[in-house]
Amino acid sequence: MPESFFLLTKDHLDIAIDEIVSLAKMYDRFSKITIIDNLVIVQAKTSWEKISRRATFVKISGKVMRKMSGLFLDEENFLLLKNTNTFACRIINLSSDPDDVNEIEKAMGNMISKFSQAKVSLEDPEITVYAIFTDKENFFGISKKNTQSITPKKIKKHPHELDRRLTRAMINLIGIETGKTVCDPFCGTGTTLLEAESMGIRAIGIDFDEKMYQASKANLAINGYQSRLIKGDFSQLAKIIGDVDGIVTDIPYGRASKTSENPEDLLGRFVSMLPQKKKIAIMCKKEVGDRAKINPIKKYEIYRHKSLTRIILIK
Numbered sequence: 001m002p003e004s005f006f007l008l009t010k011d012h013l014d015i016a017i018d019e020i021v022s023l024a025k026m027y028d029r030f031s032k033i034t035i036i037d038n039l040v041i042v043q044a045k046t047s048w049e050k051i052s053r054r055a056t057f058v059k060i061s062g063k064v065m066r067k068m069s070g071l072f073l074d075e076e077n078f079l080l081l082k083n084t085n086t087f088a089c090r091i092i093n094l095s096s097d098p099d100d101v102n103e104i105e106k107a108m109g110n111m112i113s114k115f116s117q118a119k120v121s122l123e124d125p126e127i128t129v130y131a132i133f134t135d136k137e138n139f140f141g142i143s144k145k146n147t148q149s150i151t152p153k154k155i156k157k158h159p160h161e162l163d164r165r166l167t168r169a170m171i172n173l174i175g176i177e178t179g180k181t182v183c184d185p186f187c188g189t190g191t192t193l194l195e196a197e198s199m200g201i202r203a204i205g206i207d208f209d210e211k212m213y214q215a216s217k218a219n220l221a222i223n224g225y226q227s228r229l230i231k232g233d234f235s236q237l238a239k240i241i242g243d244v245d246g247i248v249t250d251i252p253y254g255r256a257s258k259t260s261e262n263p264e265d266l267l268g269r270f271v272s273m274l275p276q277k278k279k280i281a282i283m284c285k286k287e288v289g290d291r292a293k294i295n296p297i298k299k300y301e302i303y304r305h306k307s308l309t310r311i312i313l314i315k
């Protein structure tokens with residue numbers, strides 16, 4: 001079974017880890033996952049590229065290579081390196097033992113140069129080979145360039161808009177598959193719609209504010225995206241719920257954005273109409289979310305400043 005590694009950034013580490021777990025399980029529900037600090041190792045019937053293209057907080061990712069007899073390469077990886085034009089060797093040392101990184105990198109580079117015509121390129125290598133050290137286990141990894149995800153363009157912005165990375169992570173935390181449909185019933189400038197479409201997910205946005213509706217429309221158009229937009233109260237969701245596989249949204253905070261009622265009443269009204277069997281991710285102000293009648297299976301806190309902590313609730 002293919003094994004992949006994902007080295008995650010440390011901001012929002014709890015979300016970052018759960019996002020990889022959720023994506024791995026989405027592609028293969030029997031996948032096995034090992035977590036070592038900010039390193040996640042996944043054994044699954046899916047490639048690392050597929051997970052990496054969707055995941056938000058990945059710094060480095062690739063395929064794990066475990067073969068140690070003679071060389072660390074099986075035939076497939078041997079050929080990959082033999083036929084590449086440029087490569088680099090890197091050490092990822094997560095162990096408590098400081099290693100002589102330069103020496104190991106040099107030794108790996110020399111070894112590869114013996115059988116490959118490829119040149120070392122530290123800036124822009126086609127292939128990077130990693131030696132990964134942790135206190136639990138050591139292994140090699142290999143990765144190719146060009147696995148980065150698409151970042152949608154945004155021409156209409158607003159102070160209340162949600163960080164695109166957290167929006168993307170919310171979609172992934174509820175494991176919405178390619179070709180399925182996500183709805184954001186408070187879509188604002190359309191961040192959820194843009195992130196969803198950039199991952200091949202269909203999207204429907206609702207917003208009651210004409211300015212926000214137009215902002216979403218412009219942001220979708222500049223990317224050539226097809227998401228459906230409805231101008232109206234979020235309760236319009238009831239009419240389209242049969243077409244929707246999941247809901248990802250960011251509830252109004254009652255400061256920068258227009259609201260039809262105070263955020264607490266609005267969340268209450270929203271929660272009371274949520275369907276039982278849909279995947280749901282809601283971002284809201286902590287005080288408001290803590291009082292809401294939601295029974296989340298997961299909850300993440302995001303500290304912004306002294307007077308604003310947000311939470312993401314997964315249901």
Ligand SMILES: C[S@@+](CC[C@H](N)C(=O)[O-])C[C@H]1O[C@@H](n2cnc3c(N)ncnc32)[C@H](O)[C@@H]1O
Pocket residue numbers: 158160161162163185186187188189190191192206207208209212232233234235249250251252253257258259260261
């Ligand atoms: C926090 S903002 C959403 C921001 C959005 N995630 C983005 O990235 O731009 C909340 C949005 O809810 C909309 N809104 C407030 N009350 C609403 C209601 N009753 N029905 C539909 N939309 C509503 C506001 O117009 C605002 O655009």
